[in-house]
Each structure stands twice: as structure tokens, then as C-alpha cells.
Amino acid sequence: MGWSSLLGLGGPWQILAAVADVLLVSYVIYRVLLLIKGTTAVPMLVGLGMITIGFFASKWAGLQTFHWLVSQFLSYSFIFGIIVLFQNDIRRGLARLGQGWSLGYDRAGEASRIEEVVQAAVKLAQRRHGALIVMERTAELDDLAQTGVRVDAEVSDELLLSIFQPGTPLHDGAVVISRGRIAAAKCMLPLTANPTVGRDLGTRHRSAIGLTEEVDAAVLVVSEERGKLSLAVGGKLHRDMDADVLRKFLLRLYAAPRRGTLPPRPRKAAA
Structure with a gap:
């Protein structure tokens, strides 16, 4: 149930809710990219992206066996793999969250x-x-x-x-x-x-x-x-x-x- 339904309004409220939704998701993605920038997580995410592309490509091409293999990997190993591969980055990100969003330091000197x-x-x-x-x-x-x-x-x-x-x-x-x-x-x-x-x-x-x-x-x-x-x-x-x-x-x-x-x-x- 969206904000427009709760408020009993439509039109402009729907547009504002959609814009806010997109901005919020974009900001979260931006913070995640800042978190992993310059670390080994970047090539790992590229590898996961290639596996995901393989999942959709195999389904489109009718490669049933390969599609089943990739889907099994994504279904049972994705979450645990993320935790294991990115445990240091996750720990660092949570520490940053506890300390606030300011990640930089004074570069004047x-x-x-x-x-x-x-x-x-x-x-x-x-x-x-x-x-x-x-x-x-x-x-x-x-x-x-x-x-x-x-x-x-x-x-x-x-x-x-x-x-x-x-x-x-x-x-x-x-x-x-x-x-x-x-x-x-x-x-x-x-x-x-x-x-x-x-x-x-x-x-x-x-x-x-x-x-x-x-x-x-x-x-x-x-x-x-x-x-x-x-x-x-x-x-x-x-x-x-x-x-x-x-x-x-x-x-x-x-x-x-x-x-x-x-x-x-x-x-x-x-x-």
C-alpha cells in the first residue's frame, strides 16, 4: 500500500512517492559503491554479475541444464557467499554506520x-x-x-x-x-x-x-x-x-x- 493510498490522494502524490523511492534506492546503491570502492569486492561483484547474466541468458537460449545449475547456485549459495566473501566489507560498513556517514577527513594538509x-x-x-x-x-x-x-x-x-x-x-x-x-x-x-x-x-x-x-x-x-x-x-x-x-x-x-x-x-x- 503506497503513500497515496494511505493519504487518499492521487496524482502529484504518486509522482512524489515514485521520485522519493527512486532517490532513496539510488542513494543506498551509491553508499554501497562507496563502501566497496577500491577493495577486492569490486571484481567479486563483477563475477556475480556475470553469473546473473548467465542465468537469464541460459533461460533465453533454452540451455536447461546450465540454467538449472546456475539457478541452484543463486538459490542456495548467494546469501551465504555474500556474507563469506564480503565479511570484512560488511563489518567495516556497519562500523561506519555506527560512527555516522562522514567518511572523509580534512585534506588541507x-x-x-x-x-x-x-x-x-x-x-x-x-x-x-x-x-x-x-x-x-x-x-x-x-x-x-x-x-x-x-x-x-x-x-x-x-x-x-x-x-x-x-x-x-x-x-x-x-x-x-x-x-x-x-x-x-x-x-x-x-x-x-x-x-x-x-x-x-x-x-x-x-x-x-x-x-x-x-x-x-x-x-x-x-x-x-x-x-x-x-x-x-x-x-x-x-x-x-x-x-x-x-x-x-x-x-x-x-x-x-x-x-x-x-x-x-x-x-x-x-x-
């Missing part, structure tokens, strides 16, 4: 934070101290931060240098920068399983690639052996970047209107 990270990376490279610095983009990194030691401090090159000082308790693993702050240290990153990745790359570079294959983040790698800087984004590793190139790349990466897109790598200025 983004350039200064990037400068602190670049300065720390340059000093670490000069000292040949290995480091992994994960910087949040469109995907939240709360689950990753939980694998390490909570820090919750402002981003500064002094703190980053202290964390990655060899022999200190937090130097092994990655630092996670989330919501403009150093959220955690000593975090563990997944290694890439891509067979095309060069064999000359060490564990730090492989883990940086592995994380950016799964979530939308940028991972800065400081090589202990070579004293070089590399940046992993979108499952790709940009190697041997100097401070100026790294700074410009990060500024473009985080200042872009659509942060899910990857800007072209800035070229070194001609000597």
Missing part, C-alpha cells in the same frame, strides 16, 4: 604530509634503511592497520625515521598512513602472486605490489640494498624515483579530482 613522507624516504634511502610506507587512497586500511601496532600520530619525517631505525621494535613491516595520520606500524602486507613480476625484486617490493593489487593504496618502498625509492600503485611498481619525481607523482596522485585514477608519471627535468 595533504601536501605537507606528502612532503614529510618524501623527506623521510630520501633520508632513509641515504642511510640504506629499508622501509615500507602505505598511504591510503579510496579504500580504508583499518583491517591492514590491525595486523600491526597502533600508533595514531601525526605524519612527520622524524617519526618515520625513528620507526624504521634498524634494531627498533617497529622497524620490521610497513607503516600505514590512514586519514592523514600514521595509524599503525609493523603491519604485514600480502606478497604478489603475479608470475610476471621480476625475480630481482625483494620481499618489500613484492609485498608493495601485492597490497596494491588487492586494495586502492599507494606503497612507497625504500630499498635497503640499493638505496633507491619505488612506488607501487594499482599493482604496478614505478622504480628508481628521485625525490622530485616522487613528490610530483604523489601530489598528482592525491590532488586528482578522481582519486581512483592513476596520473601519468612525471618525467625528470632535463639536465
Whole structure:
């Protein structure tokens, strides 16, 4: 029973109810897309969409056996599959709901934070101290931060240098920068399983690639052996970047209107 029936009215009320219904559904879909943006849930949803298309296509084409198989999968496994596959995203979404709908943070100091990270990376490279610095983009990194030691401090090159000082308790693993702050240290990153990745790359570079294959983040790698800087984004590793190139790349990466897109790598200025 619609609002127009309850109110005993028709005409304009029916139109307003229909418009409100469409807007509400659109808003819910928009919030869900924001929730899964930059996570592994996106390719999973694409896979589920393809199965759904197969369901209707097989019915239209008269493929009875295939249609029955797909319908059984959708009937008995869909809800449980959603819960299992997206349990982390569901948990994160419920936590967001309890904290309110505001998901962003003040980005006014983004350039200064990037400068602190670049300065720390340059000093670490000069000292040949290995480091992994994960910087949040469109995907939240709360689950990753939980694998390490909570820090919750402002981003500064002094703190980053202290964390990655060899022999200190937090130097092994990655630092996670989330919501403009150093959220955690000593975090563990997944290694890439891509067979095309060069064999000359060490564990730090492989883990940086592995994380950016799964979530939308940028991972800065400081090589202990070579004293070089590399940046992993979108499952790709940009190697041997100097401070100026790294700074410009990060500024473009985080200042872009659509942060899910990857800007072209800035070229070194001609000597």
C-alpha cells in the first residue's frame, strides 16, 4: 500500500512517492559503491554479475541444464557467499554506520604530509634503511592497520625515521598512513602472486605490489640494498624515483579530482 493510498490522494502524490523511492534506492546503491570502492569486492561483484547474466541468458537460449545449475547456485549459495566473501566489507560498513556517514577527513594538509613522507624516504634511502610506507587512497586500511601496532600520530619525517631505525621494535613491516595520520606500524602486507613480476625484486617490493593489487593504496618502498625509492600503485611498481619525481607523482596522485585514477608519471627535468 503506497503513500497515496494511505493519504487518499492521487496524482502529484504518486509522482512524489515514485521520485522519493527512486532517490532513496539510488542513494543506498551509491553508499554501497562507496563502501566497496577500491577493495577486492569490486571484481567479486563483477563475477556475480556475470553469473546473473548467465542465468537469464541460459533461460533465453533454452540451455536447461546450465540454467538449472546456475539457478541452484543463486538459490542456495548467494546469501551465504555474500556474507563469506564480503565479511570484512560488511563489518567495516556497519562500523561506519555506527560512527555516522562522514567518511572523509580534512585534506588541507595533504601536501605537507606528502612532503614529510618524501623527506623521510630520501633520508632513509641515504642511510640504506629499508622501509615500507602505505598511504591510503579510496579504500580504508583499518583491517591492514590491525595486523600491526597502533600508533595514531601525526605524519612527520622524524617519526618515520625513528620507526624504521634498524634494531627498533617497529622497524620490521610497513607503516600505514590512514586519514592523514600514521595509524599503525609493523603491519604485514600480502606478497604478489603475479608470475610476471621480476625475480630481482625483494620481499618489500613484492609485498608493495601485492597490497596494491588487492586494495586502492599507494606503497612507497625504500630499498635497503640499493638505496633507491619505488612506488607501487594499482599493482604496478614505478622504480628508481628521485625525490622530485616522487613528490610530483604523489601530489598528482592525491590532488586528482578522481582519486581512483592513476596520473601519468612525471618525467625528470632535463639536465
